[in-house]
Amino acid sequence: MLSITLKRILRANFLPIFDFDYAFNTYLPNLCSMDVGICWFRKDLRLTDNPAWTNACLAGQVIPVFVLEQSLVNSASSLKRDVFFSHLLALKTELNDLGGDLLIINGPAEKAIPKLIARCGAKSLYFNDDSSPFSRARDRKVKSLSNVPSHTYWGNLIHPPGAVLTSSGTVSKVFTPFYKKWVTTPISPVGQVSKLVFGTLPSDLNEKINVHPTPLMTPGSEGAQNRLEAFLTRADEYDNSRDYPFIDATSRLSSDLHFGTIGPREICSVINETSDSGKAFVRQLAWRDWYSHLLFKSPEIISLPANPAYGKINWRNNKDDYFAWEEGKTGYPIVDAGMRELNKTGFMHNRVRMITGSFLVKHLLTDWRIGEKYFRQILLDGDVSQNIGNWQWVAGTGFDAAPYFRIFNPVRQSEKFDNNGNYIRKWVPELADVDKKDIHAPWLADSHDLASKGVKLGTDYPYPIVDHAYARERCLTTYKLARENT
DNA sequence: TTTTGAGTTGTTCGA
């Protein structure tokens, strides 16, 4: 449960902490006079800082529903699926504890929601918006087929698309001017849930879910609150330490933000924004909004480079290279460590995401969309808008992206950010005994030294699949050619 | 309309 301190802070910040005593003891509504509304949960599996839920509750009797989209469920890794189902069941339990339930029905939503509305005689539909093109197309259909008013909110962002614009009314294509506006835009409060009356659920529609509970994280908003609290104890170190993958300095809230077990405004409200670390962290939430706003305004960036100068890169897309990358067998320890952390846990430290992403795109000249797809499937925080924005950044094709000639040197990065090699040792156990001086580039080490640590290159750990200096030149040439041919 | 200044996260080379 929430600590007393955190609860106090949240209340002080007028966020919608549910006051159950108030709801049940002081407000006794007249059931008959209240309209029924559907609250459609999507990537907002929480009851606090959730404007769709808050407004649905205020409006009348509420029927909470989740629609299982098989295509989405099937495209996620089994781990991501289990984490998601665990969150979903946690929400269901939370609603059960309040005397209600979460109806879980099979999609597609454009059939399921209108059917449910008709079945329940609902008068309105509430949900939180999503900027991904898939979501928007589906939501348009749902709205047009529903025959009742839809009330939608951008509850998963700090500011909605359109709220942070340049003086000419566009979304800034450069981050810093966006951020300057963003950070001075007042955050609109989400109203408080002051009453809650559940409508009668057509329980015969409820689907059964098989979950393999994952030991990786406590599910639901309770788990998310625990993670937020844990982060707050080390948040002062964020600015100094967040770049070092072996240090537990990042918030680890990205997956909760993706599934919506916590809301960004709630996180923002407990961060000390006067400190350097607090500012740096909140700035990351601005990036999150920015990428979402950009995708909302320019849905084509889901598959096309935001910068048309890079529309004609001659990708190699070599399959062997790609699979070596995916499996963490490139021969560059920091790259392999990152990919193995990802494959094992569904998470990768941000610094290492840049290194592995840059390696795939620039060293191997693999189309960024291939890496984007893989990350989105496997990452527990894999989110369309964020993944697109970050991969386009790494590839140099995005808005305000890394310049094409900025090519990460995996060895320099490794020396700089994992100097002792502890991150590598954790995820590439065959190198666990290798000395600090040899671990970043084992192919440069004395083979006898390596052998004494139990490593024979080519047998126990691969040689690098490509030479850095060669790959760097190849990348520069290829990108230059693409620019010239535009 | 024109001008000005700024721009997430790097690398390499030479002094």
Place this chain on the structure above:
DNA sequence: GTCGAACAACTCAAA
């Protein structure tokens, strides 16, 4: 080991 410049010009936002 440390420092600054070059990389390659460019685009964008704001004045």
